[in-house]
Amino acid sequence: MPAKNSASAPRYALAIHGGAGAAPRAQLSPERERRYRIGLEAALDAGFTLLERGGSALDAVAAAVHLLEDDPCFNAGHGAALTRDGAAELDAAIMDGRQTRAGAVASVRHVRNPIELARRVMEKSRHVLLVGAGAEEFALEEGLPLVPNHYFRTAERLEQLEAEQRGRHVSDLMPAAAGTVGAVARDGDGNLAAATSTGGMTNKRPGRVGDSPIIGAGTYAKNGVCAVSATGHGEYFIRAVAAHHVCAAVEYRALTLEQAVRELLHEILPALGGGGGLIAVGARGRIVMDFSTEGMFRGARDSSGKREIAIY
Amino acid sequence: MSRPKLLALLGVGLAAAALAEEPRPLAIVIHGGAGVIDPAKMTPERAASYRAGLAAALDAGYAILEHGGASLDAVTAAVRIMEDDPQFNAGRGAVLNHEGDAELDAAIMDGHGPRAGAVAAVRHVKNPVELARLVMEKSPHVLLVAEGAEEFALEQGVALVPRGYFRTEGRERELGEARRAESERLHAASPPGSGTVGAVALDGAGHLAAATSTGGLTDKHRGRVGDSPIIGAGTYADESCAVSGTGQGEFFIRQVVAYDLCALVEYRHLTVGAAVREVIHEKLRRTGGEGGVIALDRNGNIAMDFNSVGMFRAARDSRGRRDIAMYRDAR
Numbered sequence: 001m002p003a004k005n006s007a008s009a010p011r012y013a014l015a016i017h018g019g020a021g022a023a024p025r026a027q028l029s030p031e032r033e034r035r036y037r038i039g040l041e042a043a044l045d046a047g048f049t050l051l052e053r054g055g056s057a058l059d060a061v062a063a064a065v066h067l068l069e070d071d072p073c074f075n076a077g078h079g080a081a082l083t084r085d086g087a088a089e090l091d092a093a094i095m096d097g098r099q100t101r102a103g104a105v106a107s108v109r110h111v112r113n114p115i116e117l118a119r120r121v122m123e124k125s126r127h128v129l130l131v132g133a134g135a136e137e138f139a140l141e142e143g144l145p146l147v148p149n150h151y152f153r154t155a156e157r158l159e160q161l162e163a164e165q166r167g168r169h170v171s172d173l174m175p176a177a178a179g180t181v182g183a184v185a186r187d188g189d190g191n192l193a194a195a196t197s198t199g200g201m202t203n204k205r206p207g208r209v210g211d212s213p214i215i216g217a218g219t220y221a222k223n224g225v226c227a228v229s230a231t232g233h234g235e236y237f238i239r240a241v242a243a244h245h246v247c248a249a250v251e252y253r254a255l256t257l258e259q260a261v262r263e264l265l266h267e268i269l270p271a272l273g274g275g276g277g278l279i280a281v282g283a284r285g286r287i288v289m290d291f292s293t294e295g296m297f298r299g300a301r302d303s304s305g306k307r308e309i310a311i312y
Numbered sequence: 313m314s315r316p317k318l319l320a321l322l323g324v325g326l327a328a329a330a331l332a333e334e335p336r337p338l339a340i341v342i343h344g345g346a347g348v349i350d351p352a353k354m355t356p357e358r359a360a361s362y363r364a365g366l367a368a369a370l371d372a373g374y375a376i377l378e379h380g381g382a383s384l385d386a387v388t389a390a391v392r393i394m395e396d397d398p399q400f401n402a403g404r405g406a407v408l409n410h411e412g413d414a415e416l417d418a419a420i421m422d423g424h425g426p427r428a429g430a431v432a433a434v435r436h437v438k439n440p441v442e443l444a445r446l447v448m449e450k451s452p453h454v455l456l457v458a459e460g461a462e463e464f465a466l467e468q469g470v471a472l473v474p475r476g477y478f479r480t481e482g483r484e485r486e487l488g489e490a491r492r493a494e495s496e497r498l499h500a501a502s503p504p505g506s507g508t509v510g511a512v513a514l515d516g517a518g519h520l521a522a523a524t525s526t527g528g529l530t531d532k533h534r535g536r537v538g539d540s541p542i543i544g545a546g547t548y549a550d551e552s553c554a555v556s557g558t559g560q561g562e563f564f565i566r567q568v569v570a571y572d573l574c575a576l577v578e579y580r581h582l583t584v585g586a587a588v589r590e591v592i593h594e595k596l597r598r599t600g601g602e603g604g605v606i607a608l609d610r611n612g613n614i615a616m617d618f619n620s621v622g623m624f625r626a627a628r629d630s631r632g633r634r635d636i637a638m639y640r641d642a643r
Contacts, residue, residue, distance in 0.1 A: 089460075095566075099599070100566045100567065100599070101566065102565065102566050106457060106537075107457050107458060107460065125533065126562065127532075127533060127536045127537075127562055128561070128562045128565045128566060129536070129537040129538075129542070129565065130533060130535045130536055130537070131432055131433050131457045131458055131535045131537055132433055132457055132458035132459070132535050133458070133534065133535060134415075134433065134533060134534030134535015134536065135535045136535075137533075137534055137535065138533060138535070205451070205453065205456065205460060205463075205464065206459065206460035206463065207456045207457050207458055207459060207460015207461050207463065207464070208453045208455070208456055208460065209432075209455040209456070209457055210455075214455070214542060214543070214544075215542070215545070215565050215566060215568065216542075216544040216545065216565075216568035216571060217543070217544065220568070234454075235452065235453055235454045238428065238454045238455065238543050238544075239421075239425075239426050239427070239428050239454065239543065241543065241544035241548070241568065241571040244544060244568040244571055244572070244575075245571075245575075248571075248572065248575040248579065249579075252575055252576065252579040252580050253579050272426075
């Protein structure tokens with residue numbers, strides 16, 4: 001009975017990213033590269049362990065993103081990029097492909113793990129997106145402790161901000177700090193989920209929201225179609241409705257996931273002037289990770305034994 | 313070349329020539345929200361007043377198109393007029409959140425580009441659609457929220473107004489009723505997203521644009537953002553299709569309604585009418601979502617549909633159409 005399908009298609013799969021536009025290869029010291037790899041491995045394996053034990057895709061992506069948020073290497077949670085005022089302002093979204101339920105938060109400054117708050121918005125409120133002080137009020141109502149903003153700030157991000165502010169005034173236009181984190185998964189029951197979390201771009205204007213918390217732009221999941229988490233120059237991903245574009249191309253045009261992702265990243269976004277990358281998992285557990293930047297921190301693991309961590 | 317092929321080419325050429333001579337179609341479609349007042353409670357005076365509000369916005373937008381203006385200017389003007397009209401849930405007269413404040417969301421998208429701008433959870437901006445347009449035109453960003461959006465408004469020389477400007481007696485009463493109601497009854501008591509305003513337009517250059525503005529839900533949680541300012545959910549425009557939605561925003565976000573509708577037009581080759589039917593009566597209804605959309609394609613085909621009691625709506629085009637309606641039977 002368990003014929004070809006089970007042999008060729010993995011039952012469950014997880015992919016994660018730690019942002020596109022990775023530091024140019026020449027600038028990434030072996031020591032730093034090692035730290036990134038360790039962080040990616042920890043998140044990948046934690047999420048995958050949940051899937052192995054029969055956990056849901058939703059739990060797997062939440063766990064992976066939570067760990068990446070806590071890791072100061074990545075631009076989300078602790079170690080997020082700083083606004084022009086020197087504060088961290090965080091955005092996150094999570095989507096459950098089962099009933100296309102979703103939760104998201106934007107512009108929060110005191111929530112230790114924005115992905116947990118996004119999940120609460122999905123599960124405990126009748127809303128999808130809460131922003132700013134109202135989102136933090138909801139966090140308190142849900143009993144999530146708030147942390148001071150300096151919890152997120154690291155010496156490295158301060159240096160980046162100062163360099164950005166001293167340097168050429170192109171900062172408003174170019175996303176200096178990539179490193180947005182995200183995860184997509186398919187569990188043993190065939191359910192899909194996606195999650196994304198970010199501090200946005202270094203030296204950003206307070207209140208600026210990118211694609212990560214926008215359902216359909218940076219994050220999207222629909223059972224039977226695909227789950228997507230994106231990273232890159234958010235404004236372009238919003239205009240292109242990037243994550244949903246990939247799923248619509250699969251659903252309406254019968255493109256393969258690879259073709260849909262390639263078209264978005266290498267044709268549609270470049271035509272608009274934008275760059276970045278994304279990870280996606282298809283209805284049958286196929287993982288696609290692609291980018292138009294020099295690199296993208298990424299990892300993938302599935303039940304057929306595949307396990308990879310890569311940067312370039 | 314075979315004779316039939318040659319004839320076919322000639323035919324295409326003649327058709328193109330005919331098109332070139334005929335002026336391009338102009339069209340504007342607006343809405344003042346789905347889930348309108350129970351027909352039993354709609355007095356003739358109120359109906360006349362809503363109609364007058366819709367007519368003012370429709371004709372102001374259309375006049376811009378007629379004078380050779382851009383669709384972007386037409387949708388901005390139409391939405392701005394409805395923001396200023398206290399009958400609609402946008403700008404002055406917006407519904408109030410749990411704390412009794414108006415918190416406003418708006419988006420605008422220029423299908424030619426495409427470019428987009430949006431603001432969410434602003435509390436002191438008289439015309440949020442104009443701030444959304446400034447985000448699109450004067451910043452490298454698409455979406456600014458809350459205090460950061462208001463800081464940007466000040467930098468752009470937009471004067472802020474006190475919160476009291478937005479509050480009307482009617483909305484305070486609605487909030488009081490909603491607060492008193494059981495949370496379950498509350499959903500029924502306040503028609504979701506009622507009164508959100510939006511516009512889509514096609515100009516003489518063949519460019520489409522869309523804009524949407526709202527105060528969201530009565531008694532909403534502070535910081536709650538609906539579909540209106542979310543590009544692809546409540547507002548979307550590209551070269552071939554423009555959409556503005558109104559209804560239960562959470563469902564519109566989850567289903568990426570506006571973009572999905574355009575994807576059905578582009579990839580499944582549905583007419584806008586068929587795409588609107590599928591999105592509103594099939595996909596949205598299946599999940600329990602309520603609301604409506606207005607849509608326009610590059611040939612000036614108009615679609616307005618809803619699965620709620622009614623939708624304040626109006627359309628005008630260069631073929632002489634001019635409709636204003638509220639309920640299913642085009643009343």
